[in-house]
Amino acid sequence: MSEGDVLRLKNWERAWRALPLCLLVVAALITVTDSSAPAHDRAITTALAAAVALWHWWMVMTHPDWPERALAPMAGYFAVLLVMAWVLSMRHPAYGLLVLACFPTAFATLPGGYAYLGVAATAVVVVGGPYALLDTARPWSIASALAGAVLAALIGWSIRALEAEIERRHAANRALESANQALESANLRLAQLGEENAELQGRLLTAARQTGVTGERSRLAREIHDTVAQGLAGIVTQLEAAEEAANDAEALRRRLAVARNLARENLSEVRRSLDNLRPGPLTGTTLPEALSALVSGWSAVNESPATLTVTGTARLLHPEVEVAVYRAVQEALANVARHAGARKTGVTLSYMEDVVVADIRDDGVGFTPPEAGGAGFGLTAMRQRVVRLAGDVEVESAPGQGTAISVTIPAIPAVTDQEGL
Structure with a gap:
């Protein structure tokens, strides 16, 4: 419903409510100008008409929300209006209007x-009151009043049906406008959410990129430490030993040969790391075999007894798991060689149902384990590599009581070529 239709409906309602006042004024003017009635009677009739006008003005014109909503005041209003109209019509015919x-x-x-x-009730008043209905001398007037009542009822019903339809359409239009406003609000909210989502996605991409860069730097740092740094440390150790054995030609040749082999092995290892391959010792062999070669080679180079024990059923694990175990043992043995002064070292590789555990123990000088954040780079890199696989690193040591390092990693199985397809 348009604003014009609403305005016309309100004007129509106001006209219906003002109709009694208009007809009352017309009847009052006729009565006042009618000189056939005594002046005293005309004054009383006019006073009664004024009282009716005041009654209608107060009950209807000043309280437009009472009609169609409050039965009690309107029923009282209409009863008084009808009785007063009857009284006035009895005093002067003009008030029949x-x-x-x-x-x-x-x-x-x-x-x-x-x-x-x-x-x-109005039809009864039109024919002259309830007793007039029993007057058989005026059948046609009674029939006319009844016919007028029926006609008025039909007209009133039609008007009410039209108003109800108009109101229904008005309500439908209000509902449609509310739905459109809700839709516009939802679209606006969706647009805002889209902008927020785009901004959040940009932040996430930036954070993911930064995390990737940081992770790659950490990986490269671990690879360099596990290959170049340890290899160079071993070479330096052999060259220092060769310098001390300068007077012993056989020992000198042996130390130089070991240093040369270490340099070649680490050069090959660096090349493999750059190609992002598995560590050389794990290429084409199993983890127990690679650790056996690592332990025996370490024992020969450092001239210190070291043993490897494998428990459980050995099985092929995910390459990253095997690399982490191998690097952890390699780092632990390097620390034993540099700091422990141990007489013997033992490495145990345990295959359990859901984890693989590597224990490295020595009987060296021991130390007071630092906090996780204060450990050296080698132990920190070991922790980072293991934790990245949801594993754990425990260090137990005390001055004069040796050191034990335990590395536990979930035994993630290797993915076969068929499973990977």
Whole structure:
């Protein structure tokens, strides 16, 4: 419903409510100008008409929300109006206009089906009151009044049906406007969420990129430490030993040969790391075999007894798991060679149901384990590599009581070529 239709409907309602006043004024003017009646009677009639006008003004014009909503005040209003209209029409015929105005007023003020009771009561007043219905001398006047009542009822019903349809359309339009506003609000919210999502996605991409860069730097640092740094440390150790054995030609040749082999092995290891391959010792062999070669080679180079024990059923694990175990043992043995001064070292590789554990123990000088954040780079890199696989590193040591390092990693199985397809 447009604003023009709403305005016309309100004007129509105001016209219906003002109709009794208009007809009352016309009747009052006729009465005042009628000189056939005594002046005293005309004054009383005019006073009664003024009282009716005041009554209608107060009950209907100043309280437009009462009609069709409050039965009690409107029923009282209409009863008083109808009685006063009857009294005035008895005093002067001109006020029959006010009686006729009660037909539409019943529909304008009484709610629901009570309007038809008002029409029936008005029809009774039109014929002269309840007793007039029993007067058989005026059958045609009674029939005319009844016909007028029926006609008024039909007109009132039609008007109410039209108003109900208009109101229904008005309600539908209001609902449609509310739905459109809700849709616009939802679209606006979706647009805002889209902008927020785009901004959040940008932040996540930046954070992921930064995390990737940091992770790659950490990986490269671990690879360099596990290959170049340890290899160079071993070479330096052999060259220092060769310098001390300068007078012993056989020992000198042996130390130089070991240093040369270490340099070649680490050069090959660096090349493999750059190609992002598995560590050389794990290429084409199993983890127990690679650790056996590592332990025996370490024992020969450092001239210190070291043994490897394998428990459980050895099986092929995910390459990253095997690399982490191998690097952890390699780092632990390097620390034993540099710091422990151990007489013997033992490495145990345990295959369990859901984890693989590597224990490295020595009987060296021991130390007081630092906090996780204060450990050296080698132990920190070991922890980072193991934790990245949801594993754990434990260090137990005390001055003069040796050192034990335990590395536990989930035994993630290797993916076969068929499973990877």
